[in-house]
Amino acid sequence: MSYINLIQRIKKGNLSPVYLLAGQEDYLIEDTLHRIVNACLTAEEKEFNLSRYDMKEYPVEMAVEEAYTFPFMGGKRVVIVKDAYFYSSGKESSKIEHDLKKLEAYLENPAPETVFIILAPYEKLDERRKIVKLAKKNGEHLDGSALSDKELGEWVAERCREFGTSITEGASELLIQLTSANLMIMASELKKLSIYAGEGAEITKDIVDSLTARSLEQNIFALVDGVVKQEIDKAWKIYQDLLKQKEDPLKIIALMVRQFRILYQVKQLSRQGYGQKQIASQLKLHPYVVKLTANESRRFEDGELLSLLDQLADMDYQIKTGKIDKFIAVEMFFSRRSIPVKSV
Numbered sequence: 178m179s180y181i182n183l184i185q186r187i188k189k190g191n192l193s194p195v196y197l198l199a200g201q202e203d204y205l206i207e208d209t210l211h212r213i214v215n216a217c218l219t220a221e222e223k224e225f226n227l228s229r230y231d232m233k234e235y236p237v238e239m240a241v242e243e244a245y246t247f248p249f250m251g252g253k254r255v256v257i258v259k260d261a262y263f264y265s266s267g268k269e270s271s272k273i274e275h276d277l278k279k280l281e282a283y284l285e286n287p288a289p290e291t292v293f294i295i296l297a298p299y300e301k302l303d304e305r306r307k308i309v310k311l312a313k314k315n316g317e318h319l320d321g322s323a324l325s326d327k328e329l330g331e332w333v334a335e336r337c338r339e340f341g342t343s344i345t346e347g348a349s350e351l352l353i354q355l356t357s358a359n360l361m362i363m364a365s366e367l368k369k370l371s372i373y374a375g376e377g378a379e380i381t382k383d384i385v386d387s388l389t390a391r392s393l394e395q396n397i398f399a400l401v402d403g404v405v406k407q408e409i410d411k412a413w414k415i416y417q418d419l420l421k422q423k424e425d426p427l428k429i430i431a432l433m434v435r436q437f438r439i440l441y442q443v444k445q446l447s448r449q450g451y452g453q454k455q456i457a458s459q460l461k462l463h464p465y466v467v468k469l470t471a472n473e474s475r476r477f478e479d480g481e482l483l484s485l486l487d488q489l490a491d492m493d494y495q496i497k498t499g500k501i502d503k504f505i506a507v508e509m510f511f512s513r514r515s516i517p518v519k520s521v
Contacts, residue, residue, distance in 0.1 A: 180205050181331050183319055187212050194287040197312040199264065199297040200321025204360035206298055209319055210257070217253040217292050225249040229257045237263075237275040241283045244291045254291045264297035264309055277308055284311035300458070323457065323464050324360075329353055336364060337380065340371035344380040351385045355395055358465035362392070393424065397432040398469070401440075404485075405476050413511050426503040427496060434489045441482045443467060444474035488513070 187209075196213060198206045218226055226248045230240040240258050248254040262269040263277060287293055295312060298321070302309050312318065324332055333349045344352075344367075352370075356362045366389050370380050373388060391399075396415055403412030419429055439460065446456045453471065457464040474482075492510060495501045501509075 178317055178319060179328065180209065180319060180321070180324070181328065181335060183209060183317060184212060184335070186317070187216050190216065192216060192292060193317040194289060194292060195284060195312055195316025196292070196294045196319070197264070197297065197302075197309075197316060198294065198319045198321060199299065199302055200319065201298060201300050202321045202323055202360065203298065204364070205319065205321040205324075206296060208364075209321075210294060210296065213292065213294060214255055214257075217255050222250070222252055226252065226254045227257075228255070229259055231259045232261050232263070232275065233271055233273065236273055237261075237277065238279045240293075241279050244283060244288055244293050248290055252290075254288075256291060256293050258293070258295045261295045261297045262299070264295065264302050264306070264312075265299035266301040266303040267299065281307050281311060284308060284315055287315060324358075326465065326468070329358060329465065332360070333363065333367065336367045337371060340368060341376040342371040342374050342378055342380055344370075345382060347382040348380050348385045351382050352389060353465060354469070355385070355389045355391060357392065357395055357398070358463045359392075366390070393419075393432070397429070397436055400429075401433060401436045402473060405440075405473050409511055416507065416511070426507050427493070430489055430493055430496075430507065434486060434493070437482060437485050437489070439470055440474045440477065441479070441486070443470045444477070444479070444482070447471055447474070 192213070196209075198209055200206065214223070214227065228240070228243045230237070230243070237258065240256050244254070244256045246254065262271065263275060283293070293316075300322075304310075330346070330349055330353075333344060333352065337344045352363060352366060356366060367380075370384060370388055374380050374384060396419055400412045400415040400419075403409060403415065416429065420426070439462070442460055443456055446459065451459070453464050453467045456462070456471075457467045460467070462470075488510060492501075492506045496503045496506050
């Protein structure tokens, strides 16, 4: 089930006896977990009826036994099974031995007064396992993988509704771009933007542009974008702003190298017929970042990208061997991009 649909069910009070929260988008898993627990228990009830078991420290049968325990003072009991690595298709060793047969038995007939939450923050589940099939059959399954472009827009709109505001399509797209689709950062920014706009108001593109904080990675992306588009004055201004924020030129060079390398890798994988999600998985990037990078990479020939990487690598070597001052080296790099710049 998608995050949006699952959250809507929780808001309506449609709670399941079992939840399998899986995927690598940490924010989706943590936010869903928080909502389930708060829908089941009050602050006072959490002290007596909320239990957590880390599967790298405790056997799963302890969590199962707790789930069968009747809640204190009635109501609901919530049992959280953390790091359930035995749900993953990958191999992971542990000193703890788990009796998965007892987990299977519980999932076949879960206690009605308990909400049993399984956290499996992994890319792929082992769909062959009975514990995976039973959790999906008798409970709710969150696919906590990276959101698609459409889902990101829906998520932003939903968060705004929760804050009592709305947002224009252009503002939503700009926010996603400025935060590199990082949900945790977006949630924080949307709260700030909603407070600024006021209840019942609409968040515009101008509000997002003026109030949203740029991350270092986003500034590097914009800097490289300026180099790609031959807008060296724009790239130089961003570089100078980073210096004013006490960022070291060597760190900036390293991040530029990383971004140009990603451009080259995305270009090569796209040429080989890989889709955005496949590229994102292989390079460990968000699909939205891959989308933006793929668009940028089309502006470059392979030889030009490799030449830029060589220039930056040579610059890094000359700085570290004391052959050139790091500030002068970066200024020379921008100068070679054919537009003169002025030192600040």
